[in-house]
Amino acid sequence: MINVLPGNLANLIAAGEVVGRPASVLKELMENSIDAGADNISVYVEDAGRTVIKVIDNGSGMDTEDAKICFERHATSKISSPEDLEKIMSYGFRGEALASIAAVSRVVLKTRREQDEVGVEVHCTQSQIQLCQQVSTPKGCIIEVRDLFYNTPARRKFLKTEAAELRHIVQEFGRVALTRPQIAFSLTHNNKQLYNLRPVQMFVQRIADFCGISLVKELAAVSTDTSLVNVSGFVGNPTDARKTLGNQYLFVNGRYFRSPYIHKAICRPYEDLLKEGQTPSYFLFLDADPSRIDVNIHPAKTEVKFEDEQMIFEIVTAAVRQTLARNAFTPSIDFETAPTIDFPAISKEAPHFVVPPKIDFDPLFNPFDFDGPHAQVQQQPLPSSNSMDLFVQGKYIIAQSDHGLMIVSVQKARERVFYDSFFPNLAEKEPVVEQTLYPMTISLSPENHFLAIENIDVFGRFGFDLRDLGQNDVVLYGLPSGMSCERKGVEDTLIELLSALRRGLIGETIAQDTATLAHSAAMSMQNMPTKAEAQLLVKELMDCRQCAEAPTGGKTFTIITNEEIDKLI
Structure with missing residues (x-):
């Protein structure tokens, strides 16, 4: 038997699409305030929206009848005919937001129009009006959403951590605030003001x-x-x-x-x-x-x-x-880089190109080690890493010797060198922090700023002396021992570490955390090395204990013998 669902159940189902998390509620409420003509919108949030989301505006307000009917599904003042759908300029028009929000929370609305002496207060729970009374209130609307998802425990259980939900709230707050620079916006979380955006004339401001x-x-x-x-x-x-x-x-x-x-x-x-x-x-x-x-x-x-x-x-x-x-944002020509050499593409499906090595590969083999056991089996000495003939080709360093070609991955080599530099320090209970000559202020995106502040202790374990300056800024007073103080590199390393935090790649073991830091530091170095820098990188790589393997996996280099080259050509 087919039944027509009761209104409160239909609203509960519809809320699944409209209200995904606290940030979804904030977005709908802020957009309603803008549609009401407000030029000052204040947002107050507690527990990243789980407990309270309150929006106060000085918009046009509503009379008693509208204040009651606005919680009905498909109740809207934005459209009245199919033709209106073709010229929508307002944020809202579907009439679903407040009905969906009221279906999964406890809502209190206070509102007054400018021409009215008193306003109205409406309490709505599970899509039902519980209270409607006259009240003294400023012009505009004060809408408070409490106990989000209190009646849908499964939805509440799947909310992320407070830090994660707050990042989503800041993101939605910004998406709305950026579109209306002439409107004043503020955001307060747990009684701490996070943003106070003054009205400005220019979008860039x-x-x-x-x-x-x-x-x-x-x-x-x-x-x-x-x-x-x-x-x-x-x-x-x-x-x-x-x-x-x-x-x-x-x-x-x-x-x-x-x-x-x-x-x-x-x-x-x-x-x-x-x-x-x-x-x-x-x-x-x-x-x-x-x-x-x-x-x-x-x-x-x-x-x-x-x-x-x-x-x-x-x-x-x-x-x-x-x-x-x-603005002359064009590629620059690096005259330090060797001319491009086009190597022939080798098909994976061509079995005659796959030649098994005649000897087992030793990952500890160092072609520049003249005193080790491997030196005795070489019929001809290999050149020193300080004088060897090499050039940088794209993402690789190609070194030539009498026995063939050594191809080094710049990214993987840097990871290994950084890892061996960082690990002894991070293995200590209190890593050594090298103080910067001057405090280094770094501006982050709002989401990254909140993530950084929530994880100041994590950055401390890496050797970063990081502190909050507010307004999306952090200041660094110290860096991990061995890290370059070059500003762009430090900033990019921080951003890479924040990305790793989001993906859950930090906090497992000291070795994994060191590998993550090494990877982040290597990724922050966007420039390809000059010939002299490549010479030094290869030398430092060969001094590492496990020079052939990158800490995050994969080889740092491979060797193609002259015999293998002969079979390829």
């Missing part, structure tokens, strides 16, 4: 206030107007690109949205400017005729369909490419 002034210094303006879409905003300098996502923001008609397709359009002009896996920062606004886009794809309203998607792709790509060219 809001980026500076939310993401940090250091990021703004690396941005270039984008501005292209066409009959189909206007593209404006900022893209990052290729040298500031990261291997972790964090500062990628797309907006259409003032609404944040996600689009792998448009993301690809933005990244395409960077193809020859970035190393593999890097992603540039960008803050791009697309302004288009609302009748040519569809925002009614998903209840969360973070997906958008464009009528002329391919054309918009090309326009965005051209706009970004023009900006990169105008």
Whole structure:
């Protein structure tokens, strides 16, 4: 038998799509405040939204009838006919958010219009109005969501840690606040104010206030107007690109949205400017005729369909490419690098190319060791690592000897050298911290800032003397013994470690943590070595105990004998 579900059960099911976590609630409430014409929005959160999410605004407010009906499913003031769907400019229009939130929490709403002497207070629990009474309250709305998912224990159990949920809250807060620089926003968590964004006239000022002034210094303006879409905003300098996502923001008609397709359009002009896996920062606004886009794809309203998607792709790509060219973000020529040599591609399916070695491979073999046991079996001495003939080819160092070619992975070699340098220090209960000559202030993304502060003790175990400065900044007074003090390298190492923290790669064993630190430090060194630096790297690698193996796995080098080369050609 088919039954029509009761309203409260239908709302509970719908809440599964609209209310995924505390950050989802915050997003809907902040967007409602903007639609109400507020120019001052304050957010208060406790326990990363599990206990309390409160939003106070000075918008238009509601009368008693609207305050009661707003918790009904599909109750909205934004649209009234099918034609309205083709010209949506407001954030909300589906009329599902408050009904879904009230289905999985206890909600208290206080609101008053400017023309009313008194306001109204409404209590709603499990989609049912429990109380409605007159109350003295300021113009606008105060909406408080308590005990999120109290009646759905399974949903509550699957929430992440407080730090993780707070990062999501900050992320959603930023996505909304960035779109409206003329509105004042504040965010307070557990009675500690995290953000106080003043109203500003220029979008770039809001980026500076939310993401940090250091990021703004690396941005270039984008501005292209066409009959189909206007593209404006900022893209990052290729040298500031990261291997972790964090500062990628797309907006259409003032609404944040996600689009792998448009993301690809933005990244395409960077193809020859970035190393593999890097992603540039960008803050791009697309302004288009609302009748040519569809925002009614998903209840969360973070997906958008464009009528002329391919054309918009090309326009965005051209706009970004023009900006990169105008700001001279072009590849530089490294005259230290040896000429490119094209090695023939060897098919994996060609069995005649696979030649088993005539002798067993010894991972402890050091071709530059003249005093060890291996030196006695060599018929001809190999050249010293200080004078050997080598050159840098892409990601590899190719060293030539009388017996063949030694191919060294720059990344893996650096990992091994860093590992052997860091391990003795990290194995101590209190690692040695080398004090920096001057305190080093580093600006992080909001998400990375919170993650860093939550894990100050972890960074201490690595040898970082790191402290919070607030407003997305941290200051370093000391570094792990043996680490370079070069600012860009330190900043990139911190970001790589934060990425490892997110993936749960820290905290297992001292060896694993040392390998993670070594990998992060190696990844932060984006430059390829000069010939002299390559000479030194090979020498340091050969001094390591397990020089043939990288701490995170894989070989640091391989040797192709002259006999093997003869069989390949």
